[in-house]
Amino acid sequence: MTNLRLCAIAALLALAALGAFPRVAHPLERAAAGERCGTCHPKQRTLHEEGIHARDGVGCVGCHGGVGDATEAAAAHSGSFKGKLTREAVPAMCASCHADVKAMRPYGLSTDQYALYQQSGHGTKLREGDRRVAVCSDCHGAHDIRSPKDPEARTFVANIAATCGRCHGDAALIRERRLPNVHAEYGKSAHAKALMAHGGENAPSCVTCHGVHSAAPPETGTIHTVCGRCHGEQRDAFANGPHAAGMKAKNQAECSACHGSHEVKAFEPKDVPLECARCHAPMTKGAIVGRRIGREYAAAAAHVERAAQAVAKASAIPMRTEDHVERLADARTHLAEARVAVHTVRLEAIEEPLRRAGKVADEIERDLHDRRFVANTWKLLLIVFWFYVLGTAYLVRRARQATDQG
Ligand code: HEC
Ligand code: HEC
Ligand code: HEC
Ligand code: HEC
Ligand code: HEC
Ligand code: HEC
Ligand code: HEC
Ligand code: HEC
Ligand code: HEC
Incomplete structure (x- = not known):
């Protein structure tokens, strides 16, 4: 009896070893080891080797599909190969791992980036067919993705304005769509200066006010909350005056209505009356x-x-x-x-x-x-x-x- 049972187990193990049971590979198990894509794509390989994905065995196939150990192009570009990755395809491709709770748990990484992105101004417009908006690889890179804690990363706090600025400071895009040059405006602000001086500990970068993956302009009525995260005393005073309700009723941008959003500026005392006169007629109380x-x-x-x-x-x-x-x-x-x-x-x-x-x-x-x-x-x-x-x-x-x- 025991012999029979042992034989059966041994037979099953042998079958398993021969790969008789098809097994669904977890994305992370499509390991980089033995990949040969880089012999024909040396530029991407060099970049990839510097990035965080190479560190833990996420290889070319993890993102592109294909057959990693093939030496012929046709064979390599077969099977699950996705072909040319279009901009529209990128977010879902990254999310195939980054929205997978089980896959991300060991790394302690959150899995909400894709869901947040879908709700952002970028994600919404991408679905509407706007191909100029940011996809994951515009902000992170495609092959040299680094942790945001790495000072060389595009997403490192001191580099964020420049990363957003590639589009939000792009002269052609701004002209075409009649957008404000928020990148240049922010660059002149006390915020940008404080961020560069103190390494971003207390000063806001673009994503502090807009959200990282959910980037959208703060809605009128919530701006005093956004600014109030750091300027609590001014926020409380504002909330105790007539402007909180008055500006909301007129859809005016609260703190930003006086200070601006990007090139935030303080006023000289002598300029205060001029500031008030922008909204209040000469003989009125204001x-x-x-x-x-x-x-x-x-x-x-x-x-x-x-x-x-x-x-x-x-x-x-x-x-x-x-x-x-x-x-x-x-x-x-x-x-x-x-x-x-x-x-x-x-x-x-x-x-x-x-x-x-x-x-x-x-x-x-x-x-x-x-x-x-x-x-x-x-x-x-x-x-x-x-x-x-x-x-x-x-x-x-x-x-x-x-x-x-x-
Ligand atoms: C024997 C050389 C060779 C190997 C191995 C190879 N490729 Fe390619 N690959 C090419 C050539 C040549 C092109 C450009 C011509 C074409 O589109 O087929 C290309 C194009 C591509 C493109 C761009 C497709 C496009 O339409 O723009 C991607 C992505 C790609 N390869 C990924 C891979 C991946 C991933 C692997 C490994 C699984 C791999 N390649 C292995 C030679 C190779
Ligand atoms: C983290 C996902 C990811 C990994 C890993 C990755 N790629 Fe890519 N790759 C992309 C994306 C996204 C694009 C689309 C272009 C873009 O957005 O910049 C791309 C584009 C390409 C292209 C088209 C030419 C280009 O550079 O735009 C080739 C070729 C390519 N990858 C090869 C490779 C090879 C070879 C490897 C492994 C050494 C690899 N990729 C690893 C995401 C990845
Ligand atoms: C095949 C699965 C897989 C795909 C696809 C993938 N990633 Fe990753 N990614 C990982 C893993 C695993 C790590 C953790 C690596 C480590 O910490 O060693 C990681 C790490 C990262 C990090 C660093 C996070 C941190 O805080 O350290 C970023 C950023 C990132 N990925 C962005 C992307 C983007 C953008 C794409 C699409 C262009 C993408 N990933 C596609 C598996 C994947
Ligand atoms: C508009 C630019 C932008 C886009 C688009 C973007 N990211 Fe990010 N991402 C960032 C920035 C900036 C950080 C660093 C945030 C920080 O330090 O708080 C970050 C952080 C991350 C991290 C580290 C963990 C975390 O949540 O902080 C991961 C993983 C990541 N992004 C994945 C993605 C994926 C996947 C996509 C596409 C679905 C994506 N990102 C799209 C800018 C972007
Ligand atoms: C690849 C280019 C690109 C990059 C990089 C980029 N954006 Fe955008 N973004 C756009 C485009 C295009 C629009 C749509 C502009 C329009 O037509 O109104 C947009 C729109 C926005 C909007 C307004 C959304 C709305 O609902 O009206 C915000 C806020 C925004 N981006 C913030 C950011 C931030 C913050 C970063 C950096 C973390 C960033 N963007 C990086 C291209 C980009
Ligand atoms: C201190 C907070 C703050 C910072 C930092 C900030 N923004 Fe804004 N941003 C706002 C507010 C508030 C609005 C909405 C303005 C309004 O309603 O008048 C806005 C609006 C926008 C818009 C929409 C503009 C339009 O008129 O369509 C874009 C795009 C944008 N910001 C991008 C950025 C980028 C890129 C950066 C970094 C270079 C950045 N923001 C930094 C608070 C901020
Ligand atoms: C992440 C924290 C943070 C947020 C959010 C923030 N600020 Fe600031 N703010 C700072 C810091 C830090 C300084 C620089 C203080 C200094 O240098 O003394 C500053 C300075 C200022 C100044 C003084 C400028 C000057 O020239 O002296 C004004 C006005 C201001 N912020 C308005 C705003 C407004 C309006 C918002 C919202 C749209 C906002 N801040 C959001 C941190 C923040
Ligand atoms: C009606 C116009 C107006 C509005 C609305 C407004 N401020 Fe001010 N703010 C001023 C004036 C006037 C000063 C005093 C002169 C100066 O120092 O800039 C000032 C000063 C400041 C300063 C610099 C304080 C200092 O000690 O130098 C900060 C920071 C600031 N405001 C933040 C905010 C925040 C946050 C909000 C929204 C909750 C807000 N402001 C709303 C007009 C305004
Ligand atoms: C961006 C426009 C704007 C600016 C700038 C502005 N206010 Fe106002 N203020 C309003 C609005 C809106 C109300 C609500 C009543 C109304 O609709 O006129 C209001 C109401 C007031 C009131 C109450 C009026 C009453 O009849 O009880 C006073 C006082 C006042 N503001 C003072 C000021 C002072 C002082 C300044 C300059 C430091 C200033 N405001 C700058 C928009 C503004």
Whole structure:
């Protein structure tokens, strides 16, 4: 009995080894080992060997199909060979592995890229037949795909703007479709500068605001949330003012309506009234409030500046000014609070920190004045003292000379 059973098992194993049971190969098992495609396609092979796919045995056949160990072109380009990969075919091809939960689990990679892409502006337009939109290989490359953590990857945080900019900064495409040159605009922004300076820790790249695979313009009504992820105080102030509801009702782009989306810019205090006047007619409440903000902010900022100059002068005398330097920082903090409060467009809320900034500047100026007065008085007393001492000495000498001669 046992012998019979052993024989049966041995026979089954032998059959299995001979490949009698057809087995559906998992995509990842179509291994690169022994592939000869590269002998006829050396350019693609060189690129592929530098990429992440080669590291874990994803070979040419994984993406293109075909017969890897064939030496003749016709034989190699047979079987599952997909032929020329069209742009329309690329996303589903990448997704054959990247949307496969089981295949991606060991690598800890998420499997949502394809589903998100399908909902993006790019994916939607591709389905409508627009072949100029981005497919996976436009952003990642086809043969030299690298992990986004690799500084050489097209998707590395510092390279993202350039990757998007190949199309969104392309002069011909922009002209043809009358698109804004968002790449050039972004390049001039404080955001791009901060990203390049600090390695992208806190500053937004294109995909921070648009989503990575789901890239679409933020809808009006959600923009303050997008910006508020980093500028929380301004967002809260904005939400507490009339603009949140007012702009939504008029379909205006919230934060972007004043600051722009790509070339985000701050305003000089003197330019605030001009900014408000873009939407508010001269004698309306909005314009009046805008003019007062501009005037009062400029006055407070100038006052703090005067105090700063007084401190600089005092420390050149030299005089102890550590306390004053600290107080000066307080005054500047109050100015910054006012710049946040501007987003409520409520005068009371803005005037309060401006008053505090002015008060601190006043205190600094007054204190320095008092100390200079004391210092000057001492100086005067010292002069009188030395005058007295030297005068007395002179008189004593004269008296002595007189007695010597006499
Ligand atoms: C013996 C040489 C040879 C081998 C081996 C070979 N190819 Fe090719 N391949 C060619 C030539 C030549 C062309 C261009 C002419 C043509 O379209 O047939 C080509 C074209 C292609 C194209 C472009 C098709 C198009 O229409 O633009 C792809 C993709 C491709 N090969 C992939 C592969 C893959 C994957 C393998 C391995 C499974 C492979 N090739 C093996 C010679 C070869
Ligand atoms: C990660 C998927 C992937 C792998 C792996 C891959 N390719 Fe490709 N290949 C593509 C895509 C996508 C295209 C279409 C062109 C594009 O989008 O740039 C392409 C295009 C090609 C072409 C057409 C000419 C060209 O460069 O556009 C050839 C030939 C080719 N691949 C050969 C190979 C060979 C040989 C290998 C293995 C060394 C390989 N590919 C590995 C995705 C891949
Ligand atoms: C045959 C299966 C397969 C196909 C098809 C495939 N990939 Fe991959 N891909 C993998 C595997 C497996 C890894 C993980 C490799 C590793 O970490 O060693 C990977 C890794 C990646 C990574 C790096 C992820 C990270 O964060 O490290 C990117 C990006 C990527 N693939 C993009 C693509 C794109 C774009 C395509 C289509 C042009 C594609 N892949 C087609 C299997 C595949
Ligand atoms: C418009 C450009 C763009 C397109 C199109 C695109 N990607 Fe990406 N992809 C990126 C960027 C940028 C990152 C890096 C994101 C990050 O660092 O947060 C990324 C990251 C990835 C990763 C790493 C894991 C992850 O989710 O962060 C994989 C895998 C990946 N993409 C696969 C794909 C596949 C598959 C497609 C096509 C269905 C695709 N990508 C289309 C830009 C793109
Ligand atoms: C291969 C070229 C190409 C690349 C690369 C590219 N895009 Fe696009 N993108 C397009 C085209 C074309 C459109 C459609 C423009 C139009 O006609 O309105 C578009 C549209 C968009 C839209 C608007 C979608 C809508 O619903 O209106 C956003 C947002 C966008 N892209 C963001 C990005 C970001 C972010 C990146 C980089 C991570 C990127 N794109 C990379 C070609 C590209
Ligand atoms: C700080 C957030 C932010 C960053 C960073 C950003 N965008 Fe935008 N983008 C927006 C907002 C908000 C809109 C919608 C503007 C509106 O409704 O007026 C938009 C609109 C767009 C549009 C549609 C423009 C149109 O009028 O059709 C495209 C395309 C686009 N962005 C691409 C990019 C690219 C490419 C980058 C990187 C070079 C980028 N964006 C960086 C926030 C951002
Ligand atoms: C990922 C975080 C992040 C997001 C999202 C973000 N910002 Fe910024 N923002 C920054 C950083 C960092 C700076 C630079 C601060 C600095 O250099 O002091 C900055 C600076 C600014 C400035 C000051 C510019 C200047 O010249 O001083 C304005 C205005 C601004 N952002 C508006 C916006 C708007 C509007 C949005 C949404 C469309 C937005 N930000 C989204 C991080 C972000
Ligand atoms: C009505 C026009 C307007 C709107 C809407 C608006 N801002 Fe401002 N923003 C200003 C003015 C005016 C200033 C103060 C002058 C300055 O420093 O730029 C400012 C300043 C800023 C600064 C720089 C602060 C500093 O300390 O220098 C940031 C960041 C900022 N706003 C972000 C936002 C965000 C985020 C939103 C949306 C929640 C938003 N703004 C909406 C007008 C506006
Ligand atoms: C992009 C257009 C736009 C800009 C720029 C703008 N506002 Fe407004 N503002 C609105 C809208 C929309 C409302 C809602 C009431 C309405 O529809 O007029 C509003 C309402 C107001 C109100 C309440 C009006 C009332 O009658 O109670 C004040 C105050 C105000 N804004 C002040 C300002 C100030 C100050 C600035 C400049 C820092 C400014 N706004 C810039 C669009 C704008």
